[in-house]
Amino acid sequence: MASGSIFNISRYAVHDGPGIRTTVFLKGCPLRCWWCHNPEGVSQERSLMFFEYKCILCKTCAGVCPAGAFSFANNLHHLDRTSCNNCGLCSETCPTEALSHAGRMIAVTELMQEIEKDVLLYDNSGGGVTFSGGEPLLQHLFLNEALTECKNRDLRTVLDTSGYASEAVLSSVLDRVDVILYDLKLADEEEHRKYTGVSNNPIKENLRMLADRGRGRDVILRFPVIPGITDTQKNVDALVEFISTLKGINEIDLLLFHDVSEKYHRLGMEYQMPVRQAPAPSKIKYIKERFESIGLYVKT
Ligand code: SF4
Ligand code: SF4
Incomplete structure (x- = not known):
């Protein structure tokens, strides 16, 4: 069986999909978002913290x-x-x-032993297992085996993804994923490259692919509200326009920025965020209303 690199297994998680969940954080991410709240998950190698x-x-x-x-x-x-x-x-x-x-390597068999400890919680809450990261699709062979083992046990699964992967890789996991938490950050490609290090084209194309294949209803969008970067009127308007062209998607969660500079300091990594304060309530209200205007249920 495959082994993968993970940096955390979080139990009793209530913000990573429906019900009470066990969230497995896979290590490694192709994006370099300035505001990343899990910088210890960026490198696929283990990360030394002081x-x-x-x-x-x-x-x-x-x-x-x-x-x-x-x-x-x-x-x-x-x-x-x-x-x-x-x-x-x-x-x-x-x-x-x-x-x-x-970060540590773990075999799928050991991972499943960890997951099985929480099965009663899932049954009582409608929860299950969430694969997050990092970007879980980066370790798609490991992810695929873990998802198969989850489905062999009738566990409900969530994929928490940036959407930055080839269509083939994303497609390879879809039949064993019940809910997809899908990040949308910046509509403009140049800005996306500047603040995340990569193009947003594959992200938009994969989201459209999900909608076109009738999986829009299984997608919960996630929008990080980052002051001065993603929360501008121009960006929100452009995202509203894009989402309104996609079939079946009916929910978006707002992920509010908070300062994690201390985490970066522990890892010896540079924290590039120019601002440290949380988004203003008036901004959050505006964003919520804009997404609601196209029929989305908005969770903060
Ligand atoms: S600082 Fe690096 S090289 Fe030195 S003991 Fe720790 S992990 Fe090993
Ligand atoms: S990090 Fe500090 S406490 Fe740990 S071994 Fe080194 S000197 Fe001792």
Whole structure:
């Protein structure tokens, strides 16, 4: 059976599809959204995180690191990520878990054992299993096997996707996916490239393909409300126009921006967001009304 790279299994999830769900977060994403709330899921490799407040300056990490990536001066801990080869020894030996790696390989058989622990919850709530990320379609062989095993157990499945994949890859999973959480961010291609690193053409084409194949009713759109980037009148109007041409889609969830700069700091990643404040209530109201004007049920 296939193995895949995951960075979390979240139990009792209530925002990742209908009912109470187990959400499996697959590692790796082809997009680089400036506001990404799960930066530890971007790389397909495991990601080293440093929690400064947990460090007791014991220097155990410096003793085990084969790359000499750690140094200490003036009671401060310094990690040189450019020399790190991701061997994992530091996080295995750090006594306080100040160092920790996000991400591990898991076989489908082990994953299913984890999922089966929650089956009673699904039965009582109409829930099931959600595959999220990262972009789960990036590991489509692993995803396909996991979905097949879910369906062999009559579990209801949700795919949480950016839609950025080939039509063939997306099509390959559809018969075992009950609900598709589908991100729509920016209507303009140049802006999409600027803020996510990729074109939005495959995303739009795949969404149209889902609608044309009669799967629009299974799609719940997700719109990240990012101040100054996605929440502009121009973008919202263009998305409203695009969505109104698609058959069967009747729900959109608004995902409100919040500042996750601390997560980026722990990972040694640059946080590119120029603003840190949450979207204004008046903006959220405007966006909600615009999407409602084309008959969408809008959840915030
Ligand atoms: S092993 Fe952990 S607690 Fe000790 S110095 Fe390194 S990071 Fe800090
Ligand atoms: S993962 Fe390995 S190479 Fe990287 S800092 Fe930790 S011990 Fe050093």
